Amino acid sequence: xxxxxxxxxYVRVKPTDDFAHEMIQYGDDNKTIDIHLKKDTRxxxxxxxxxxxxxKLDGVxxxxxxxxxxxxxxxxxxSQAFNGYNGTIMCYGQTGAGxxxxxxxxTENYKHRGILPRALQQIFKMIExxxxxAITVRVSYLEIYNESLFDLLxxxxxxxxxxxxxxxxxxTQGVFIKGLSVHLTSxxxxxxxxxxxxETNRIIASHAMNKNSSRSHCIFTIYxxxxxxxxxxxxxxxSKINLVDLAGSERLGKSGSEGRVLKEATYINKSLSFLExxxxxxxxxxxxxxxxxxxxxxxxxxxxLGGNCNMVLVTNIYGEAAQLxxxxxxxxxxxxxxxxxxxxxxxEKYDAERMVKNLEKELALLKQELAIHDSLANRxxxxxxxxxxxxxxxxxxxxxxxxxxxxxxIDIINLRQIQEVFNQFRVVLSQQEQEVESALRxxxxxxxxxxxxxxxxxxxAGLVDVDGHLVGEPDGQGFGLGVAPFSTTPGKKSKSKKTxxxxxxxxxxxxxxxxxxxxxxxxxxxxxxxxxxxxxDGDVKDMLxxxxxxxxxxxxxxxxxxxxxxxxxxxxxxxxxxxxxDFKNERxxxxxxxxxxxxxxxxxRRKRASETTQRINAIKREIxxxxxxxxxxxxxxEKQGEYENKGLMIIDEExxxxxxxxxxxxxxxxxxxxxxxxxxxxxxxxxxxxxQCRHRLLTEFDIWYNESFxxxxxxxxxxxxxxxxxxxMMPLSRIVSLGEDDQxxxxxxxxxxxxxxxxxxxxxxxxxxxxxxxxYLKTMMGLQQANRK
Numbered sequence: 001x002x003x004x005x006x007x008x009x010y011v012r013v014k015p016t017d018d019f020a021h022e023m024i025q026y027g028d029d030n031k032t033i034d035i036h037l038k039k040d041t042r043x044x045x046x047x048x049x050x051x052x053x054x055x056k057l058d059g060v061x062x063x064x065x066x067x068x069x070x071x072x073x074x075x076x077x078x079s080q081a082f083n084g085y086n087g088t089i090m091c092y093g094q095t096g097a098g099x100x101x102x103x104x105x106x107t108e109n110y111k112h113r114g115i116l117p118r119a120l121q122q123i124f125k126m127i128e129x130x131x132x133x134a135i136t137v138r139v140s141y142l143e144i145y146n147e148s149l150f151d152l153l154x155x156x157x158x159x160x161x162x163x164x165x166x167x168x169x170x171x172t173q174g175v176f177i178k179g180l181s182v183h184l185t186s187x188x189x190x191x192x193x194x195x196x197x198x199e200t201n202r203i204i205a206s207h208a209m210n211k212n213s214s215r216s217h218c219i220f221t222i223y224x225x226x227x228x229x230x231x232x233x234x235x236x237x238x239s240k241i242n243l244v245d246l247a248g249s250e251r252l253g254k255s256g257s258e259g260r261v262l263k264e265a266t267y268i269n270k271s272l273s274f275l276e277x278x279x280x281x282x283x284x285x286x287x288x289x290x291x292x293x294x295x296x297x298x299x300x301x302x303x304x305l306g307g308n309c310n311m312v313l314v315t316n317i318y319g320e321a322a323q324l325x326x327x328x329x330x331x332x333x334x335x336x337x338x339x340x341x342x343x344x345x346x347x348e349k350y351d352a353e354r355m356v357k358n359l360e361k362e363l364a365l366l367k368q369e370l371a372i373h374d375s376l377a378n379r380x381x382x383x384x385x386x387x388x389x390x391x392x393x394x395x396x397x398x399x400x401x402x403x404x405x406x407x408x409x410i411d412i413i414n415l416r417q418i419q420e421v422f423n424q425f426r427v428v429l430s431q432q433e434q435e436v437e438s439a440l441r442x443x444x445x446x447x448x449x450x451x452x453x454x455x456x457x458x459x460x461a462g463l464v465d466v467d468g469h470l471v472g473e474p475d476g477q478g479f480g481l482g483v484a485p486f487s488t489t490p491g492k493k494s495k496s497k498k499t500x501x502x503x504x505x506x507x508x509x510x511x512x513x514x515x516x517x518x519x520x521x522x523x524x525x526x527x528x529x530x531x532x533x534x535x536x537d538g539d540v541k542d543m544l545x546x547x548x549x550x551x552x553x554x555x556x557x558x559x560x561x562x563x564x565x566x567x568x569x570x571x572x573x574x575x576x577x578x579x580x581x582d583f584k585n586e587r588x589x590x591x592x593x594x595x596x597x598x599x600x601x602x603x604x605r606r607k608r609a610s611e612t613t614q615r616i617n618a619i620k621r622e623i624x625x626x627x628x629x630x631x632x633x634x635x636x637x638e639k640q641g642e643y644e645n646k647g648l649m650i651i652d653e654e655x656x657x658x659x660x661x662x663x664x665x666x667x668x669x670x671x672x673x674x675x676x677x678x679x680x681x682x683x684x685x686x687x688x689x690x691x692q693c694r695h696r697l698l699t700e701f702d703i704w705y706n707e708s709f710x711x712x713x714x715x716x717x718x719x720x721x722x723x724x725x726x727x728x729m730m731p732l733s734r735i736v737s738l739g740e741d742d743q744x745x746x747x748x749x750x751x752x753x754x755x756x757x758x759x760x761x762x763x764x765x766x767x768x769x770x771x772x773x774x775x776y777l778k779t780m781m782g783l784q785q786a787n788r789k
Contacts, residue, residue: 004341007311009334010073012061013319014098020321026060033060035328055331057338062319066105069314070118077241077310078122081224082130084237084346088244088304089115092333093316094326095213095248102314103245107196107767110760116195116220116243121759123222124188132230138223139191140182141198144296145216146267151181152198152218168299175302182223192766195220200774203264215264217271217297218245227351234355238347242304246272246297251326271295276333282306283339310344313337387420399424573709583701591700595693602686609679616672623665630658702776706783 011033013024025034035053061069077087091099105114127135141152149166153159159181166179185191203215222241247268274294281287282305292302303309315334317327367385387395399421401407410421573579584592633655 004343005310007313007337007340007342008058008073009313009315009338010059010061011055011057011315011317011331011334012064012069012098012102013317015063016319018321019319020324023321023324024319024327026062030060031058032056033331035324035331037324053328053331055335057334066112066114066118069102070115073312073314074115074119075122077312078119079126080310080344081123081222081239081241082126082135082226084226084239084348085344086240086242086303086309086347087312088242088301088309089119089312089314090242090244090246090301090304091314091316092246093248093330094318094323095250097248097316097318097330099248099314099316100214100245102316103243104195104199107199110763113763117192117763119222119241119243120191120195121188121763123224124191130226132228134227134229136225137185137191138182139185139194140177140180140221140223141194142177142180142219142221142300143202143216144219144271144300145203146264147271147296149177149180149296149300150216151179152201153181153183153194155201156181156183156197168296170302174308175300177300187762189762189766192763193769196766196770200770213250214245214247215261215268217247217268219243219300220245234351234358235348236351238349242301242309244301244304246275249326249329271297274298276336278305279333279336279340283336306340306342308345308347309342311340311342387416392420392424395420396424396427399428403428573705576705579705579709580701583704584697587704588697588700591693591697595690595697598686598689598693602683602690605679605683605686609676609683612672612676612679616669616676619665619669619672623662623669626658626662626665630655630662633658 023036023038025036026032027034033055035055037051037053039051059072061072064072074089077089081087089103091103093099101112101114103114104116106112107117123137127137143150143152149168151159151166164179166177169176169178183194185194198218198220202218204213220243222243223238224240225236225238227236249269249272250265274291275298277294278291278298281290290306292298292305298305304311313334315330317323317330319327395417398407398410402410412418633652637651637655
């Protein structure tokens with residue numbers, strides 16, 4: 001079991017020009033915040049109103065940058081996740097106090113990014129620093145809006161909306177959301193794309209206190225799983241980090257909410273009230289029941305609130321005098337949260353496949369150890385492997401000879417051989433039983449005592465008495481026991497007498513002829529429908545063949561030029577992946593060819609650069625080894641005493657050869673490094689060409705796809721040269737909106753921002769791709785609405 005620890009609570013004060021210095025003061029340790037409220041003189045002389053409060057927290061963040069906030073609050077929680085500990089970071093506070101800015105930050109500016117994107121960056125950076133572990137990262141994004149659960153990543157094309165509503169489910173592993181999509185991310189840019197996709201789907205509204213107020217609680221969860229690459233241990237660790245951005249509590253009198261916003265505020269305040277009740281219950285050691293199920297928020301965070309988790313709370317407050325009552329309420333919540341204790345433990349699991357491999361290795365080692373013990377005990381013929389067919393046949397032969405009496409005893413070698421001997425005894429016994437039964441069947445006709453139909457037939461023939469005793473016929477060698485029928489007289493032969501077998505077989509034939517289950521009635525024939533296809537299937541195949549033939553035939557000449565230039569348009573646009581392949585083979589074939597050539601050149605340069613890097617690393621290792629050997633020779637020379645001749649140091653031949661070798665290695669290193677720099681310059685240029693070709697290919701495809709399947713045909717004719725519409729007569733956005741050249745915009749952004757922060761590439765790249773996608777979706781929706789009109 002893990003050790004119990006307190007929840008860490010921090011306070012972040014929103015910067016403002018109207019800071020109430022007289023009412024809000026910070027302690028010297030930067031962990032205490034004091035609130036002083038002036039007495040209300042309207043209550044009279046006797047006034048017991050409390051005017052001073054002091055709150056002791058883990059830290060007060062006043063005028064703190066985003067870097068300082070992350071270093072103080074979240075860095076240790078993310079680092080502990082790599083050791084198998086769960087973590088939760090929660091932002092709580094009044095509406096407009098800066099919770100979303102603290103958690104997510106300003107996505108337009110890399111420097112102002114919040115805890116969430118910084119946590120993703122730290123995770124992938126630490127993965128690169130741990131090459132000995134195979135770490136997989138998955139993410140999910142949950143929204144709780146008006147006590148309903150929503151997946152913020154359901155808008156992705158490969159996810160889609162859920163048919164059944166999502167629910168909170170508990171099992172032995174903990175709490176999870178049934179129906180919530182979890183996405184694998186292999187690189188930092190993919191994680192940022194998922195974050196920005198979810199952010200665009202969040203529900204926000206405007207009121208008097210905040211222009212962009214979050215109207216829902218959001219939980220971004222990062223799941224990690226780490227397997228060791230060096231150790232064969234079947235254990236692996238898992239962890240998850242919950243990053244919670246709560247909706248802000250608001251007073252309806254100050255926010256002025258109405259209509260839908262008023263309903264949302266009611267649900268928000270209600271869920272935050274239930275959260276505070278759960279926190280109070282967790283802080284009371286005498287309470288046995290914790291009301292987690294009162295709302296979806298507390299139920300989803302059951303593991304985080306007082307469970308197996310490192311918990312950190314960031315309370316966002318205003319520094320203005322007008323918001324002092326809400327500030328006091330938020331600080332009380334933070335102080336109550338500090339009373340809650342959690343019990344984080346390492347989440348270890350076992351890999352079944354690796355466990356089997358380890359057991360197989362252990363079995364092989366035990367066999368080797370047994371072989372050593374047998375050799376020491378002069379038992380060299382012992383074999384512990386499973387027996388083959390030859391060995392089993394030999395044991396079977398020994399068992400048979402033992403039963404026949406030709407073999408006095410069977411030598412015992414090991415336990416496996418003893419088990420096989422008993423098994424062969426069973427086999428021999430079973431074979432003998434079958435042989436006896438087959439011999440009896442050849443000589444007699446056996447009747448089952450439970451087969452009443454056969455017994456009644458035999459009784460009718462007089463071959464069995466009422467008690468069921470059969471009468472045997474003399475066969476020259478013996479006789480059958482039983483009561484002879486009255487028609488049978490000893491010493492006389494009847495011409496019509498038949499043997500028992502013949503009479504029974506004749507009776508069986510008679511019974512079979514009158515039975516409805518006779519062989520004639522059970523004649524089975526193959527249905528013709530199983531041999532030849534139905535006419536319906538044949539029509540479908542003929543139709544498909546006709547469609548395939550017509551799709552391959554070139555359009556024939558016609559009197560109407562419009563039919564020649566415009567083949568019939570499908571009622572619904574084809575899938576973009578299929579259309580893209582057609583585009584690459586037809587209109588975009590030349591661009592696709594250039595793109596493939598540039599990409600092959602880029603891959604070849606990358607391969608050469610990789611080989612050069614390996615050579616440089618090998619030379620560097622050899623240089624280090626040579627330096628160590630040279631230092632050893634120098635230290636050895638110093639211990640033995642140095643020799644000088646006319647002021648020159650005398651060294652031995654081995655040290656001289658090492659100096660020459662080191663000089664040659666450094667020369668090789670400089671040459672290879674210069675080649676690597678040249679290759680990197682070529683790779684950068686080739687990458688630029690590939691990006692340009694890719695962008696042009698996608699842009700041309702978008703234009704072709706929109707022209708072919710979305711723009712009305714009459715408008716296409718009008719837009720062609722010589723048409724009725726000239727350039728400038730109709731806005732291009734009414735036809736198809738290609739957006740701005742985001743690739744050029746991103747390239748300029750890279751050039752300006754990279755010198756300041758090289759780690760910002762994936763952040764901006766994901767941001768631009770998300771904006772491109774949503775601009776494209778808006779364009780498609782506009783075109784579809786235009787087509788409906």
